[in-house]
Amino acid sequence: MTFDEDESKKPAAQQPPAEPEPEPEGAEAEGKVQLGSDPTSDAASRKTELGENRVSWQDIVVVVRKPFLKQRRLEILPTWGITMNDNIIRHYQFNAAINYFLTDVLAIGIEGQYYIKDLREPYDLVARQARRLPTVNKYNYGAALNFHYVPIYGKFAILDEHIIHWETFFTAGVGFTQSEVIPRDPAYEPFKNFLITPNVGASMRFFVTKWLTVNAGIRDYIFVDQFEAVGRTEVRADDAKQNADSSLINNVVFQAGIAFWFPMSFDYTTFR
Amino acid sequence: MTSGASTMKRLASRAAALLLVTLVLVPQARADRKNALEGQPAVRHRLLLVKHRFELTPAFEASINADFKHILAGGLKLEFHITDMWSIGAVGFYGKDLNTGLNSRISGDLPDDVGPGDPTPTRLQWDEHLNTMPYYGAGYISITPWYGKLAAFSKFFVNFDFYFSAGVAYAKLENDCCSFDEDPAPGGDLEGGILPDNNPNNDPALNDGGKVGAYLGGGIHLFLSNWAALDLTVRDYLFQDNPSGLDFDADLAVTDDDNRFLNHLFMGVGVSFFLPAGAKRTP
Numbered sequence: 001m002t003f004d005e006d007e008s009k010k011p012a013a014q015q016p017p018a019e020p021e022p023e024p025e026g027a028e029a030e031g032k033v034q035l036g037s038d039p040t041s042d043a044a045s046r047k048t049e050l051g052e053n054r055v056s057w058q059d060i061v062v063v064v065r066k067p068f069l070k071q072r073r074l075e076i077l078p079t080w081g082i083t084m085n086d087n088i089i090r091h092y093q094f095n096a097a098i099n100y101f102l103t104d105v106l107a108i109g110i111e112g113q114y115y116i117k118d119l120r121e122p123y124d125l126v127a128r129q130a131r132r133l134p135t136v137n138k139y140n141y142g143a144a145l146n147f148h149y150v151p152i153y154g155k156f157a158i159l160d161e162h163i164i165h166w167e168t169f170f171t172a173g174v175g176f177t178q179s180e181v182i183p184r185d186p187a188y189e190p191f192k193n194f195l196i197t198p199n200v201g202a203s204m205r206f207f208v209t210k211w212l213t214v215n216a217g218i219r220d221y222i223f224v225d226q227f228e229a230v231g232r233t234e235v236r237a238d239d240a241k242q243n244a245d246s247s248l249i250n251n252v253v254f255q256a257g258i259a260f261w262f263p264m265s266f267d268y269t270t271f272r
Numbered sequence: 273m274t275s276g277a278s279t280m281k282r283l284a285s286r287a288a289a290l291l292l293v294t295l296v297l298v299p300q301a302r303a304d305r306k307n308a309l310e311g312q313p314a315v316r317h318r319l320l321l322v323k324h325r326f327e328l329t330p331a332f333e334a335s336i337n338a339d340f341k342h343i344l345a346g347g348l349k350l351e352f353h354i355t356d357m358w359s360i361g362a363v364g365f366y367g368k369d370l371n372t373g374l375n376s377r378i379s380g381d382l383p384d385d386v387g388p389g390d391p392t393p394t395r396l397q398w399d400e401h402l403n404t405m406p407y408y409g410a411g412y413i414s415i416t417p418w419y420g421k422l423a424a425f426s427k428f429f430v431n432f433d434f435y436f437s438a439g440v441a442y443a444k445l446e447n448d449c450c451s452f453d454e455d456p457a458p459g460g461d462l463e464g465g466i467l468p469d470n471n472p473n474n475d476p477a478l479n480d481g482g483k484v485g486a487y488l489g490g491g492i493h494l495f496l497s498n499w500a501a502l503d504l505t506v507r508d509y510l511f512q513d514n515p516s517g518l519d520f521d522a523d524l525a526v527t528d529d530d531n532r533f534l535n536h537l538f539m540g541v542g543v544s545f546f547l548p549a550g551a552k553r554t555p
Contacts, residue, residue: 087337087374122339122374129472129518130378131392156420156432160357168422 066153067165068207069266070101075109077215079257084218085250088126089136089182090118093253099148107148111175115139133184135227139251140192142221144175144199164206171201177221177251181228181240188228191237191244195223203255211264214256221251318554321431321495322353322416326547329503333365333540339515340375340402343367347409349503349542357416361437363507364409375402393473393518396452401517401526403447403479405536408509410487412439431495441487441509443536447517449477459525468525475526477517485511485533499549503542508535 081093092115099109117138127133153167177197181190203217226244234240329349335342344367351361371379382395393401419433458475460468491505512531514520520530 085337087339087372125516125520126374126378128522129393129516130382130398132378132381134374152422152424154420154422154432156418156434159417164420166420 066104068210068213069104069268070107070150070261071104073101073266074262075099075101075107075213075259076262077257077259079215079255081113081219081253081255083251084254085252086120088120088123088134089138090120091115091139091251091253092118093255095255095257097146099146105150109146109148111144111146111173113142113177115141135184135230135245136182137179137193137225137227138182140178140180142175142177142197144173144197146171146173146175146199150205166204166206168202168204171199171203171217171219174198177223179223179225181226181244183228184232188232188235188240189237191226191241193226193241193244195225197221197223201255205259210266211261213259213261215259216256217254219253219255221253223249223251225249318419319431319498320356320552320554321419321493321498321501322359322433322546323356323552325353325551327351327353327359327361327544328547329542329544331363331365331503331505331540331542333505333507333538336537336539338372338536340372340378341404341515342370342372343405343538344370345408345538349544351414353416356419359414359416359435360412361414362409362411365407367404367406367408369404369406391471391473394452397450397473398518400448400450400452401477401479403445403477403513403515403517405443406446408441408443408536410439410441410489410507410509412437412487412489414489433493435491435493437487437489437491439487441485441511443483443485443509443511445480445483445513447477447480449480449517450474459523459527470524472519472524472526475519477514478526478528479514479517479531483511483513485509493544498551499546501544501546503540503544505538505540505542507538507540509538510535 075098077095077097077099079093079095079097081095083089083091083093093113094116095111095113097109097111099107101107115138119136123134123136148169148171150167150169152169153165155163155165157163175197177195178192179195180192183190199219199221201217201219203215203219206214206216208214224246226241226246228240229243229245232240232243234243327349329351330346331349332344332346334344345365346367347363347365349361349363351359353359379395379399382393382398384395386392386394414435414437416433416435419431421429421431423429452474454476455469455471455474457464457466458468458472460466487507487509489505489507491503493501493503495501510533513534513536514526514530514532515534517526518530519526520532523529
């Protein structure tokens with residue numbers, strides 16, 4: 001059996017005869033299925049597989065043994081990131097996340113970010129060429145509580161030799177970001193903002209060993225930031241903050257990092 | 273006692289001989305034994321989705337992080353896959369420009385007229401100096417080092433591959449310059465007796481015309497069938513450019529020296545059609 005696409009196109013006569021759906025037994029019938037346990041490890045299950053009530057064809061999964069199980073494991077993920085959608089100021093993000101996998105596809109976690117700003121070419125160029133000073137905020141730090149869901153997994157071959165397993169996961173969460181105004185006039189006081197920050201993202205995880213993965217993805221941190229008013233005349237930060245201009249910001253960040261998994265190994269289970 | 277000692281001695285010498293044979297011969301036997309998978313292909317019964325096939329891709333792409341003018345472009349990619357890993361191809365696009373948020377704010381805030389000696393450009397001078405990128409493209413070679421299969425929601429199974437491209441880029445740049453009174457000698461012409469006016473805002477923009485540079489790209493094919501795939505790409509066209517068309521090197525004149533080697537980064541999506549429609553499979 002190759003699981004080729006062509007197989008599904010073969011005449012019905014060549015297909016194996018349909019098997020009846022097995023009746024749920026034991027703990028499963030009572031609604032006590034434990035994902036962490038191996039349902040085929042006990043004697044009763046082995047008897048079920050080999051006896052009269054054989055498992056149905058629908059119970060045969062395409063990827064029989066996933067090479068990496070995440071259920072009930074902790075992922076410690078330091079990442080480096082860079083903002084992608086701001087041509088005036090770029091932020092380098094240093095992020096640390098801890099995620100706990102409730103199942104093999106669902107995780108809950110926390111993260112903390114620290115930002116370093118880098119003013120880009122247009123910041124100076126606009127000031128010099130157009131005689132206009134851009135209104136810019138920098139980000140200092142942030143944190144979030146996140147949920148992760150893994151709907152896509154697969155494998156690929158590199159240079160027709162090495163097989164690498166990978167998966168794609170989506171993230172959604174909420175947290176906060178602290179931003180700080182960079183005053184157009186250095187004589188004016190800067191002010192800081194505490195911003196409620198939902199975030200969404202999509203990332204890929206490449207499995208290297210049983211305890212090491214390489215992660216890369218894109219995250220959008222969304223918040224309503226408070227900017228220095230265009231005609232600011234207030235020197236003091238508190239006064240300027242009361243007259244600040246608001247704007248919805250999508251801080252889109254590319255992130256890449258290496259994740260460490262604990263426990264560092266796992267016992268294989270045959271859940272789907 | 274003597275008989276027992278000689279028996280022990282015989283057993284010890286036989287054990288030593290056995291150990292020697294084990295130490296010498298077993299590693300040799302292990303070395304002679306070949307891994308059954310050695311030299312075998314990583315994937316059997318693999319669909320050759322690109323080898324010896326033409327790829328025709330109507331595509332759309334948009335600029336990322338443009339300073340003043342976003343480009344939304346439609347075009348075509350044509351590629352021939354010489355082997356399963358190497359291919360040659362070309363892309364061509366026609367783009368329409370759109371003001372970035374930054375440019376809208378700058379342009380909207382500039383005055384219609386300025387007094388003598390004011391280094392601020394008028395709105396007209398600013399707008400007409402900016403360039404756009406209506407026609408551009410590239411010729412390239414591509415390598416497809418990764419291919420694989422993915423499952424989404426354990427329901428949908430899709431073949432995919434990653435590819436990387438490098439080649440030569442071409443772009444035809446345009447600007448609207450200049451409907452205002454131009455400086456006849458930007459930077460001055462001492463031989464002609466013209467002193468520099470130290471005002472770059474009325475100089476010709478010098479950021480239009482044909483540009484040749486480098487091209488880098490990467491993308492992923494998500495195969496919807498044996499002959500069609502979703503093509504997601506990132507393309508970077510690198511060439512000499514001065515998007516604002518104003519003085520960059522602070523010599524108070526717009527000259528060719530204000531151009532510099534810049535990235536023009538795009539993200540795109542297309543639908544690739546592969547010809548011939550049938551794909552072969554490896555043994």
